[in-house]
Amino acid sequence: MSVVFSGIKPSGELTLGNYLGAMAQFLTYQEEEAYFCIVNQHAITVPQEAAELRQQTRRLAALYLASGLDPEKVTIFIQSEVPAHAQLAWIMTTLSQMGELERMTQYKEKAGGLNESIPAGLLTYPPFMAADILLYQADVVPVGDDQQQHLELTRTLAQRFNYRFGETFKLPVAAVAKETTRVMSLQDPLKKMSKSAEDSGTILLLDSPAVITKKIKRAVTDSENKLSYDPESKPGVSNLMAIYASISGLSYAEIEQKYADIPGYGQFKLDLAELVVGLLEPIQRRYGEIMAGDELDDMLTIGAQRASRVANKNLHQAEYAMGLSRR
Known part of the structure; x- marks a missing residue:
């Protein structure tokens, strides 16, 4: 051990x-x-x-x-x-x-x-x-x-x-x-998401579902409107894909395939927000119970x-x- x-x-x-x-x-x-x-x-x-x-x-x-x-x-x-x-x-x-x-x-x-x-x-x-x-x-x-x-x-x-x-x-x-x-800022994907930054680029563990969804919808992407993992030329989209992969367990190739026929990033962002909310809601609920007990x-x-x-x-x-x- x-x-x-x-x-x-x-x-x-x-x-x-x-x-x-x-x-x-x-x-x-x-x-x-x-x-x-x-x-x-x-x-x-x-x-x-x-x-x-x-x-x-x-x-x-x-x-x-x-x-x-x-x-x-x-x-x-x-x-x-x-x-x-x-x-x-x-x-x-x-x-x-x-x-x-x-x-x-x-x-x-x-x-x-x-x-x-x-x-x-x-x-x-x-x-x-x-x-x-x-x-x-x-x-x-x-x-x-x-x-x-x-x-x-x-x-x-x-x-x-x-x-x-x-x-x-x-x-x-x-x-x-x-x-x-490695989760980066939603507004500046070249910088790590900082717990000292209370802005739209940071998702806090205790953010409400509405706030999480709003921040992800406003996350920086690019004008290509094609979902692909390329940290150098597409840092914003790649950061969102990294979060998606970490929570869903899907590979980048599987994520790309899933959204291959869906234009733009809108649906992807909505689905990512749902994943993040689903991950954090039980943590937030348990946190409330602990703080009250x-x-x-x-x-x-x-x-x-x-x-x-x-x-x-x-x-x-x-x-x-x-x-x-x-x-």
């Missing part, structure tokens, strides 16, 4: 892209020893309103459950409720080199326009992420393409620790989401306790190897 770890930041509203690219993938690991974390400490690398962060954390935990994760099979918990994450993060930070952290693509992108007001947390985010993963001796980490560089640093830091202090950490491998699950707090308390037992054991082994113990 493999050990799996992954987490999502509770910042912004979750999108269809988050579900297809991450949460739907989580469901395939429920027979493994899996840890799914709400990484709220990563969210504070940029300023957050306390009440909003608290609410977003609960909403994300509820969506974990509503999406189908079974707390009897997997461990769902909030990062800040397991102090070992921050403790191992400091250790990983001391093993990191400034050059390594400054070369991180996400750091350069996010810090680019901040001049001298760059939060130090943006720089030290990667070793904290490494600590999250190594703390559970994860074998597999489901990640998107934009996180692979961080996972490579995680492996580097684990190797560095093992070389200096003896074999302690496993070297995790990435489980990259399938190409069809008492099970969420009980689940998170048990999850934090379960995660802490494993995390503390591995943290103490690392501390002992480094000499951070009296005996």
Whole structure:
């Protein structure tokens, strides 16, 4: 049985892209020893309103459950409720080199326009992420393409620790989401659908059926009016087809054949909207039940306790190897 770890930041509203690219993938690991974390400490690398962060954390935990994760099979918990994450993060930070952290693509992108007001947390985010993963001796980490560089640093830091202090950490491998699950903006298909963008290019998991349908109807396509998958010359249509394929299970060729005799994109968009609504409606219904009930707090308390037992054991082994113990 493999050990799996992954987490999502509770910042912004979750999108269809988050579900297809991450949460739907989580469901395939429920027979493994899996840890799914709400990484709220990563969210504070940029300023957050306390009440909003608290609410977003609960909403994300509820969506974990509503999406189908079974707390009897997997461990769902909030990062800040397991102090070992921050403790191992400091250790990983001391093993990191400034050059390594400054070369991180996400750091350069996010810090680019901040001049001298760059939060130090943006720089030290990667070793904290490494600590999250190594703390559970994860074998597999489901990640998107934009996180692979961080996972490579995680492996580097684990190797560095093992070389200096003896074999302690496993070297995790990435489980990259399938190409069809990479959901781009409906209005700018060259950019990823962002959970911080509340516009017509983003489908939120909690959008109403009417709003979802409206956004898909207005999605950017092209003037060719022929359904075919070609990300380079037809990025808008190809993005919609990727969403359709992910939900329906049909191949691109099968989708093209299905609409070969239907001119324009109107019917295709209507059918896609129906697919998306059908996917999200039961999640939204279950989410409402969870938020109105008492099970969420009980689940998170048990999850934090379960995660802490494993995390503390591995943290103490690392501390002992480094000499951070009296005996």
